[in-house]
Amino acid sequence: MSSTTSWFDQQIEQWSDQAYDSETDEELCQISSKQRRKEIKKERFLAQSEKTITTVLGAVTSIVAMIYFSKYLWNKYPTQ
Secondary structure: OHHHHHHHHHHHHHHHHHHHHHHHHHHHHHHHHHHHHHHHHHHHHHHHHHHHHHHHHHHHHHHHHHHHHHHHHHHHOOOO
16 A cells, blocks of 8 residues: 555656646746847837937937028128
8 A cells, every 4th residue: 555655646746746847837938928028128119219319319410500500691691
C-alpha cells in the first residue's frame, strides 16, 4: 500500500509541477505581450512627439524669419 501511495504522491507532484510550469509560461507570455504593448505605445508617443516638435520648430522658425524680414524692410524703407 505504501508503494502505491508513493506512486500517487509522485504523480501528484509531477502533475502539479507541470501545471505550475504551464501557468508560469502563460504569465510570461502575458508579461511579454504587456511589455510589447508598452513599447509600442512608447514608440507611437515618441513618433507623435517628434512630429509635434518638428511642427513647433518650423512655426517658430517661420515667425522669427518674418520678424527679421520685417525689421529689414522697416530699416531699408522707413516711413516718413
